[in-house]
Amino acid sequence: MAARGCAPWWLPLLQLLLLQLGAGAAGERWGGEGTSPHLQSIFLGRCAEYSSLLRPELRDKNCTAIWEAFKVVLDKDPCSVLPSDYDLFIDLSMHSIPRDKSLFWENNHLLVTSYSDNTRRFMPLCDVLYGRVGDFLSWCRQKNGSGLDYQSCPTSEDCENNPVDSYWKRASMQYSRDSSGVIYVMLNGSEPTGAYPVKGFFADFEIPYFQKDKITRIEIWVMHEIGGPNVESCGEGSVKILEERLEAMGFQYSCINDYLPVKLLKCVDHSTHPDCALNSAAASTQREVPSLYAEPSTSLIIPFLVAMALGSQM
Amino acid sequence: MSNYEFSPVMSGDKPCCQISKRAQICLGLGLLVVSLSVVVAVVLLKVRSPPELLEWHGHGTTSHFSEIVLGRCFTYTQIIRPELRDEDCRKIVDAFKSAFLSKNPCNITKEDYQPLINLVTQTIPCNKTLFWSKSKDLAHQYTWVQREFFTLEDTLLGYMADDLTWCGDPSTSDLNYQSCPHWRTDCSNNPGSVFWKVISQKFAEAACGVVQVMLNGSLTEPFNKNSTFGSVEVFNLNPEKVHTVQAWVMHNIGEVSSDSCSGYSLNELKLIVRERKMAFICQDNYRPARFVQCVKNPEHLSCRSQI
Numbered sequence: 001m002a003a004r005g006c007a008p009w010w011l012p013l014l015q016l017l018l019l020q021l022g023a024g025a026a027g028e029r030w031g032g033e034g035t036s037p038h039l040q041s042i043f044l045g046r047c048a049e050y051s052s053l054l055r056p057e058l059r060d061k062n063c064t065a066i067w068e069a070f071k072v073v074l075d076k077d078p079c080s081v082l083p084s085d086y087d088l089f090i091d092l093s094m095h096s097i098p099r100d101k102s103l104f105w106e107n108n109h110l111l112v113t114s115y116s117d118n119t120r121r122f123m124p125l126c127d128v129l130y131g132r133v134g135d136f137l138s139w140c141r142q143k144n145g146s147g148l149d150y151q152s153c154p155t156s157e158d159c160e161n162n163p164v165d166s167y168w169k170r171a172s173m174q175y176s177r178d179s180s181g182v183i184y185v186m187l188n189g190s191e192p193t194g195a196y197p198v199k200g201f202f203a204d205f206e207i208p209y210f211q212k213d214k215i216t217r218i219e220i221w222v223m224h225e226i227g228g229p230n231v232e233s234c235g236e237g238s239v240k241i242l243e244e245r246l247e248a249m250g251f252q253y254s255c256i257n258d259y260l261p262v263k264l265l266k267c268v269d270h271s272t273h274p275d276c277a278l279n280s281a282a283a284s285t286q287r288e289v290p291s292l293y294a295e296p297s298t299s300l301i302i303p304f305l306v307a308m309a310l311g312s313q314m
Numbered sequence: 315m316s317n318y319e320f321s322p323v324m325s326g327d328k329p330c331c332q333i334s335k336r337a338q339i340c341l342g343l344g345l346l347v348v349s350l351s352v353v354v355a356v357v358l359l360k361v362r363s364p365p366e367l368l369e370w371h372g373h374g375t376t377s378h379f380s381e382i383v384l385g386r387c388f389t390y391t392q393i394i395r396p397e398l399r400d401e402d403c404r405k406i407v408d409a410f411k412s413a414f415l416s417k418n419p420c421n422i423t424k425e426d427y428q429p430l431i432n433l434v435t436q437t438i439p440c441n442k443t444l445f446w447s448k449s450k451d452l453a454h455q456y457t458w459v460q461r462e463f464f465t466l467e468d469t470l471l472g473y474m475a476d477d478l479t480w481c482g483d484p485s486t487s488d489l490n491y492q493s494c495p496h497w498r499t500d501c502s503n504n505p506g507s508v509f510w511k512v513i514s515q516k517f518a519e520a521a522c523g524v525v526q527v528m529l530n531g532s533l534t535e536p537f538n539k540n541s542t543f544g545s546v547e548v549f550n551l552n553p554e555k556v557h558t559v560q561a562w563v564m565h566n567i568g569e570v571s572s573d574s575c576s577g578y579s580l581n582e583l584k585l586i587v588r589e590r591k592m593a594f595i596c597q598d599n600y601r602p603a604r605f606v607q608c609v610k611n612p613e614h615l616s617c618r619s620q621i
Contacts, residue, residue, distance in 0.1 A: 038388040038403070045385010048378035053477065059377065114459050115609070136393050260612045268459045268605040276605070 030078075030152035032164070033138040037150065043067055046133050047093075054119060058095055058129065066092045070133070073166075074148060078140035079159035083170035090174050093130040097123055099181035106195070106202050107188040108223065115186075115262050122184065125175045134171070139163055169205045176209035183215055186262065187239065189222040190229050194238035207245070217252040221259035226270040233257050365485035368418070372496035372504075375489040376478045383407055386474045398436065398470060409433050410474070411489075413505070419481035419494060420501035422508045431516060434471055438464050440523030440555075447543040448530040452564060455606045456528070463526070466517050481505045514542050518550035524558045525551065528603065531565040531574040537583040548586055558593040559583075562600035567611040574598055 036042065047063035069088040073081045103122040105112045116122040125131035140153035140163045154162040185202070187195035197203060222239055224230050232239050234255035246253045267276035376382065387403035409430040414422055444463045446453035457463045466472040481494035481504060495504035527543060529536040538544050551559070561583065563574040574580055575596035587594040608617035 037392055037399075041381075041403075042385050042388045042392070044381050045383075045389065048381040049385065052377040052382070063378075063381070114455075117455065261609045264605050264608045264612055264617065265459065268456070268602045271602040271605060 029143065030140075030149075030154040030158050032153045032155040032158070032162075034150040034152050035139045035148040036137040039137060039139055039148070040067065040071075042137065043070065043133050046135075047129065050129050050132050055095070055129075061093065061095075061129065066133070073163045074139060074141055075146065076141060076163075078143060078149065078154050078163060079161055081161050081163040081166045083166045083173070086167055086170040090130055090170060093133070094174055094178065095129055097128060097175070097178045097180070101181075102175070102179035103184045103186060104176075104202055104206055105186040106197055106200060107191045108186050111223065111262065111265065112186060115265055125171060128171075128175060130171050130174065134164075134167055168201060172201050172205040173209045176206040177211060180211070180214035181216055183210070183218045185218065185220045186259075187220060187222050187242075188224075189232045189239070189257070190225040192229075192231060195222055195232045196238040196242040198238060198241060207249075210249075210251070212250065215251065217254065218246055220253065220255040221262060222255065222257050223262055223266070224258055226266050226273050226275050365483070367483045367485065367490050367492055370419070370481075370493040370495045371499040372494045373479050374491040374493045375480045377491065379478060379480055379489055380407065380411070382478065383410065383474050387470070390470050390473050394473075395436075395470070401434065401470070406430065406433055406470075406474075413509075414480065415482040415489070416484060416487050417482055418484050419490070419504050422503050422505050424508060424512050427509060427512045430471070431512060436470050438469065438517075438520060441525075442523075443517070443521040443525045445518075445525065445527040445543050445547050446529075447527065447536075447538065447541045448533055449528045449564060452603060452606060453528045456603050459606070460602070466514060469513075469517065471513050472517075475506075475509060479506060510542065511546055514546045515550045518547040519552060521551060522555040524560055525556050526560050526562060528562045528564060528600075529574075529580075531563040531598065532569055535579040536563050536574050536577070537561075537579040539582070544583075548583070549590075551590065551592065553591040556592055558595060559587045560595040561597070562603055563596065563598050564603055564607065565599055567607050567614050567616060 044063055044067055047061070047066055051058040051061040051063065066089060069092050070086070072088075073085050076085065101119075101123040103112060103116060103124040105124065112124050113126065116124050116127055119127045126135045138153050140149050141147070142149040153164060156162065156165050189195045220234070220239070220242065222233055224233075231237075234257050235243065239255065243253060243255065267273070270276050384403060384407050387401070387406055391398040391401045391403060413426040413430055417426070439462070442463050444453060444457060444465050446465055453465050454467065457465050457468055467476045479494055481490050482488070483490045494506070495501050497504065497507050548559075561575070561580060563580065565574070575598050580596055584594045584596070604616075608614070611617055
């Protein structure tokens with residue numbers, strides 16, 4: 001399972017390579033990446049950077065104390081670490097999340113970090129202090145005895161209560177609890193296993209912790225790869241399951257296929273693709289304005305016309 | 315009513331404190347001890363009191379500079395570009411700091427940074443160097459998506475130092491967190507300015523193939539001879555390694571797109587490049603970078619025409 005947070009696209013490849021290299025070495029026992037080298041220095045550097053540079057209003061955060069609270073899990077059996085073991089760590093590092101800036105996601109690592117622009121546009125979990133310090137990292141104690149295991153660490157397939165998964169579960173729960181205003185969710189409609197994993201961090205550790213009294217509405221963006229397969233769109237398959245779940249919980253929600261600003265970002269990489277080109281016929285033709293729950297679309301025509309229609313109403 | 319009488323003072327009486335000789339000695343010793351303690355305390359205070367730092371007009375060293383720089387070095391070498399995982403980050407940070415600690419921050423030279431430069435060798439693939447001038451945010455947003463391109467701040471040293479301020483003082487081996495020299499109002503040979511000049515030069519010298527430069531077409535002079543690109547980088551490109559310089563002149567969304575490529579400023583750049591025996595290509599509003607700008611202005615007419 002790929003590391004949580006906003007890991008870049010090449011991380012799974014790196015993990016695969018490291019796993020294969022590790023398999024050559026003696027004694028690999030877990031399925032996941034070993035403890036990140038220089039974990040403490042990276043952790044402290046990120047904490048200092050976040051609280052001094054990025055969000056100077058958090059300058060009173062005590063990064064040493066936050067590290068001390070975090071590292072208690074490094075003394076525990078790597079299959080006995082619970083989300084609650086991170087309670088003190090969360091207590092010391094938590095901070096408010098600006099309204100309307102929460103961005104939840106599944107299967108959209110790089111896109112989310114690109115689009116959120118280091119807290120300037122949005123603040124996904126990896127742009128929150130307690131998400132930033134652990135992003136891309138891996139950690140666990142050795143099975144037998146003290147000291148960190150740099151060869152491998154357990155994944156959820158090895159055991160449920162492993163340090164990294166429990167961290168992200170705890171962080172996700174907090175992030176959800178502290179989110180308010182409009183909640184945004186970015187899903188990948190080209191993901192073969194479905195855009196909304198019914199078992200996953202978002203489904204199990206974020207949605208259940210949404211605070212109904214703090215949330216105005218939920219907006220879902222189902223993004224598709226440029227020229228890629230349209231596996232699911234709004235109102236279909238697992239997205240429909242998500243929509244029904246949110247409705248049952250009493251949330252007002254909407255769904256947009258290929259939300260335009262994010263689509264434009266995807267087009268940077270595919271600037272000559274037809275999906276990123278002007279369709280002059282569509283520009284001049286009046287089409288039916290879609291309902292709030294947009295229909296499937298593999299092109300930009302519908303969002304473009306919605307924008308036009310909204311623009312003309314102003 | 316009290317019932318006492320004052321006893322008359324008799325002439326010849328000694329003054330009120332009738333202290334024994336022993337008591338006098340004790341008192342004298344006590345006073346001596348107290349005086350000595352005061353002297354020692356004053357001396358210690360003077361020794362321990364913070365040195366008088368030179369005062370400057372610019373912001374002081376970034377808070378937690380050392381931790382940030384070390385953390386960034388490890389993040390870069392272990393995670394972002396793991397091909398550099400064997401670099402010794404503690405040595406690198408030490409070399410970085412010794413370039414300017416305990417020195418007058420207006421007397422920093424290129425040679426001060428030479429030990430640091432010699433410690434880090436990073437090869438940038440050909441055709442993937444992206445210079446920028448007055449377009450930092452856009453260039454970085456571009457390379458964040460197009461990860462095979464490198465701006466200076468996507469190299470190890472640039473990544474470590476980006477957006478930070480640092481300087482020392484001759485009276486201490488510590489960083490000066492109060493203030494640092496401002497480039498214009500204090501001096502240009504300050505630790506930050508010299509650092510960026512040194513690594514910009516090295517970055518240009520190491521470039522090969524086609525090099526790209528992102529310029530700001532919304533300025534009257536997109537190519538400025540006083541900018542780091544115009545004064546350091548373009549002149550340190552090696553014509554034996556670099557055969558073409560490609561300029562992307564980006565205008566702000568919403569501005570009338572004048573053809574900056576044919577303007578005076580870009581013509582100057584063209585002449586310099588050609589004189590140095592390299593080919594020159596110019597593109598107004600390079601399309602992939604335009605998409606990056608459009609993310610902020612998706613409804614704008616020029617962005618609709620992109621899609």
